[in-house]
């Protein structure tokens with residue numbers, strides 16, 4: 779996504795004001811890039827749809843459903859125990875982007891009546907791992923996606939790009955590039971896109 783948005787900036791002299799994308803693009807790295815470049819993100823993240831449903835919301839084994847006390851930096855487990863911060867570690871992805879993950883541990887899970895549904899480990903206490911940076915981005919994305927404008931973008935997104943891919947791949951059987959190499963593939967797809975748009979324009983003005 780950063781690459782795609784940067785090419786938009788190179789071509790048009792500015793980043794787009796808004797970006798609409800499906801959940802595959804909802805990563806910390808992408809959200810951060812959009813925020814840094816003032817791109818309003820209507821971008822889903824994995825589990826966005828699942829978390830709107832009751833079974834997910836009632837699943838106490840999901841750390842997303844535990845209460846977080848920001849001031850005290852602790853989570854509250856389903857039975858009401860505090861889960862304390864036991865340390866933060868970093869993780870680099872294949873692009874070299876570093877994320878920071880914090881672990882929180884429950885105080886004593888032995889003999890807990892909720893253990894079978896909350897924590898399936900045989901020994902020790904439940905530990906959850908949280909990426910707070912991503913958690914905040916997801917919270918903001920959720921508010922946007924569930925708002926009026928977000929609903930409009932979400933209803934249009936599957937129609938606009940997905941329908942075009944369907945027409946390209948199935949109606950026109952454009953399933954493989956005919957050339958090899960980046961420049962030739964650009965030319966290959968560019969010509970196809972020009973022809974596609976001319977046909978679309980002709981239909982609209984007929």
Ligand code: SF4
Pocket residue numbers: 855856857858859884886887890891892893896897903904
């Ligand atoms: S199993 Fe542990 S973390 Fe889960 S409710 Fe019981 S004490 Fe809390």
